[in-house]
Amino acid sequence: MDSMITAENLTKKFNGFTAVDHISFKVEKGEIFGFLGPNGAGKSTTIRMLCTLTKPTEGTAVVGGYDIIKQPEQVRKVIGLVAEKLILYPQLTAVENLKFFGKLYGLRGKQLEDRVKELLDMVLLTKFKDFPVGGYSSGMRQRLNIVRGLIHDPKIIFLDEPTAMLDPQSVQFIRDLIKNLKKNGKTIILTTHIMEEAELLSDKVGIIDHGKIIALDSPENLKRKYNCESLHEVFLELTGRTLRDSASNNMHIRVVRGF
Amino acid sequence: MNFSNNFKSSLDIAFKDLLYFWRMKMLFITFLMLPVILMFLFGFMFPTVGTSNIYSGKIASPYSNIPIGMVVEDGGELAHSVADQFKQLTSSTGLLKVKDFSSFEVAREKIVAGELKGVIVIPNGFTEALKSNRQAVIIVTMDDTSSQLAPAVYSQILTLFKMISNGVSASIIKNYGSIDASFMVEPIVVERKNLVAGTTSTFEFLAPGFMALNIVMGTLSGLAAAIAREKEQGTMDGILVAPVSSYAIITGKVLAQTIRGMVQAFIVLGISIAFFGVKVYGSFLLMLLIMFLGVSSFIGIGIIATTIAPEQETAMTLIMLLQIPSMFICNILFPIEQLPKWLQYIGKMMPLYYAADGLRKVIVLNANFNQITWDITVLLLYSIITLTIAIPLFRKALTR
Numbered sequence: 316m317d318s319m320i321t322a323e324n325l326t327k328k329f330n331g332f333t334a335v336d337h338i339s340f341k342v343e344k345g346e347i348f349g350f351l352g353p354n355g356a357g358k359s360t361t362i363r364m365l366c367t368l369t370k371p372t373e374g375t376a377v378v379g380g381y382d383i384i385k386q387p388e389q390v391r392k393v394i395g396l397v398a399e400k401l402i403l404y405p406q407l408t409a410v411e412n413l414k415f416f417g418k419l420y421g422l423r424g425k426q427l428e429d430r431v432k433e434l435l436d437m438v439l440l441t442k443f444k445d446f447p448v449g450g451y452s453s454g455m456r457q458r459l460n461i462v463r464g465l466i467h468d469p470k471i472i473f474l475d476e477p478t479a480m481l482d483p484q485s486v487q488f489i490r491d492l493i494k495n496l497k498k499n500g501k502t503i504i505l506t507t508h509i510m511e512e513a514e515l516l517s518d519k520v521g522i523i524d525h526g527k528i529i530a531l532d533s534p535e536n537l538k539r540k541y542n543c544e545s546l547h548e549v550f551l552e553l554t555g556r557t558l559r560d561s562a563s564n565n566m567h568i569r570v571v572r573g574f
Numbered sequence: 575m576n577f578s579n580n581f582k583s584s585l586d587i588a589f590k591d592l593l594y595f596w597r598m599k600m601l602f603i604t605f606l607m608l609p610v611i612l613m614f615l616f617g618f619m620f621p622t623v624g625t626s627n628i629y630s631g632k633i634a635s636p637y638s639n640i641p642i643g644m645v646v647e648d649g650g651e652l653a654h655s656v657a658d659q660f661k662q663l664t665s666s667t668g669l670l671k672v673k674d675f676s677s678f679e680v681a682r683e684k685i686v687a688g689e690l691k692g693v694i695v696i697p698n699g700f701t702e703a704l705k706s707n708r709q710a711v712i713i714v715t716m717d718d719t720s721s722q723l724a725p726a727v728y729s730q731i732l733t734l735f736k737m738i739s740n741g742v743s744a745s746i747i748k749n750y751g752s753i754d755a756s757f758m759v760e761p762i763v764v765e766r767k768n769l770v771a772g773t774t775s776t777f778e779f780l781a782p783g784f785m786a787l788n789i790v791m792g793t794l795s796g797l798a799a800a801i802a803r804e805k806e807q808g809t810m811d812g813i814l815v816a817p818v819s820s821y822a823i824i825t826g827k828v829l830a831q832t833i834r835g836m837v838q839a840f841i842v843l844g845i846s847i848a849f850f851g852v853k854v855y856g857s858f859l860l861m862l863l864i865m866f867l868g869v870s871s872f873i874g875i876g877i878i879a880t881t882i883a884p885e886q887e888t889a890m891t892l893i894m895l896l897q898i899p900s901m902f903i904c905n906i907l908f909p910i911e912q913l914p915k916w917l918q919y920i921g922k923m924m925p926l927y928y929a930a931d932g933l934r935k936v937i938v939l940n941a942n943f944n945q946i947t948w949d950i951t952v953l954l955l956y957s958i959i960t961l962t963i964a965i966p967l968f969r970k971a972l973t974r
Contacts, residue, residue: 366815367814367815368811368814368815388817388819389817391815391816391817392817394815396811396812396815398808398811398812400807400808400811401807401808402808402809402811402812403809404590404594404807404809406594406597406598407590407593407594407597411590411593415586415590416812416816418582418583418586419583419586419587419813419816419817419818420816420817421579421817447597463812
């Protein structure tokens with residue numbers, strides 16, 4: 316199997332605080348990689364580095380065959396990002412949003428029209444395609460937000476908490492969508508706090524805590540290894556049962572930038 | 575990614591920003607209203623005033639019917655005749671409304687009460703002085719608390735008495751025989767010829783400054799808002815994660831804001847032409863060139879301010895910090911000569927000064943390219959230097 320992502324000693328420091336500490340891992344082609352960890356463990360920073368949105372302090376990664384430091388433009392062409400914050404303009408309609416981002420990836424004319432139509436059909440939003448996105452329900456918005464990241468048919472898709480705070484119907488729809496993407500040969504990096512979801516979807520999970528990867532295996536192997544009934548139990552076993560902020564004496568809080 | 579793709583991306587970003595702006599209806603309407611309100615406000619604040627010419631009896635003033643007290647202490651006939659002439663002149667021109675008072679003290683009370691703006695006293699001994707071939711004195715007291723009005727009205731009163739005085743001396747000289755009286759009174763005469771042929775409008779000098787201010791500041795705050803908003807919304811990540819260069823992103827953003835700024839500038843120009851008698855004497859293309867350079871000279875500064883600011887309001891406030899003082903020290907509202915030397919130097923370091931200067935020269939004085947080379951050079955240098963700093967900073971700040 317060829318690796319779609321190879322991270323080597325990936326490190327990010329903010330003003331002396333190490334958010335991500337020399338992590339190395341591989342994600343194989345066609346895999347769903349569940350990237351798990353408590354709040355503030357370093358998940359988002361890792362994803363931002365892999366997406367070329369933040370420069371690593373040390374180490375590097377090869378994403379889709381391209382180095383994130385040396386070939387960021389190439390990396391950007393092969394990845395799709397579905398961030399936790401919606402990447403949608405509320406004043407623009409679904410079509411306008413998708414077309415704008417499609418154009419940034421060089422899609423034009425009929426090719427773009429067809430792709431937009433296909434994606435809107437995929438998430439059942441064709442009916443509402445000409446309404447400004449600001450009026451959408453959370454579920455509709457998230458469905459659109461997901462296909463926005465797929466506009467250029469990327470090989471590698473980053474999904475950052477795609478089902479957070481949605482109703483069960485939307486959650487089910489999105490999980491099916493993710494399974495379909497895998498079926499079509501996409502490589503998916505999924506972060507979530509819902510362990511059932513990670514267990515259900517992931518071929519392999521990586522658990523990160525305090526900037527370090529503390530477990531890296533399939534959900535089945537992890538359950539067996541730690542003798543737990545669910546991934547949820549494994550997670551608590553590994554990262555502790557107390558609240559993160561009360562568990563540690565030197566919990567780092569990044570100062571909200573007032574300057 | 576080649577050049578043409580990047581250029582297309584710039585256009586897409588610009589189009590998206592303008593579409594977004596169009597959808598924000600209230601912002602859009604306010605944006606169009608702003609130059610309209612500003613222009614009418616300043617149009618009336620600095621009204622169109624022609625030039626005074628005491629020899630032809632023409633007196634130009636932005637004020638009319640200003641209440642002035644008149645106290646004739648002297649009982650002589652010449653004192654009364656001068657007072658009557660003065661009243662006649664003022665009533666025919668409508669400049670002042672003159673009311674008689676019995677004493678200076680009574681009239682002074684009225685100034686304090688705010689009913690009068692000044693008092694003219696023709697003191698005792700006025701007639702006698704004239705009759706015995708001595709200079710006669712008239713005493714004028716103004717309400718000095720009206721800082722703008724007092725000197726303007728005072729100079730009008732002065733002009734009126736000068737006219738009366740000339741008349742008096744002419745009639746005295748006539749008694750001496752055949753010499754030309756006007757030659758005796760004033761052997762040297764000053765006549766003013768306007769810099770621009772035809773009627774001059776004070777506004778002609780203000781309008782170009784406002785145009786420059788509008789495009790530069792409109793673009794600057796628009797850019798700050800557009801970048802900061804996307805940063806906060808999270809949509810900037812969507813653009814940054816696409817294969818588009820920082821140059822293309824900035825070009826697109828700037829393009830949208832420049833178009834906005836130009837729209838405002840043309841509203842300013844349109845109103846100035848339609849309502850305040852401004853004429854464009856110079857080349858339209860040269861005008862566009864300066865407007866464009868004015869914008870680009872400020873863009874770098876705008877980007878630096880926006881990228882270092884943690885959120886939208888801070889970015890806007892930073893821009894305001896730049897905007898408000900430059901209105902006052904860049905020769906827009908007030909002549910820069912009014913300022914202390916050191917402040918003049920600061921004003922002349924701002925690109926806005928050169929944008930306003932260039933526009934003024936082109937619009938009012940029909941300057942050609944060679945006559946504004948210095949303005950263009952400064953703006954160009956500013957653009958190059960600030961953009962060289964700003965563009966690398968842009969991605970770095972957004973991908974920290």
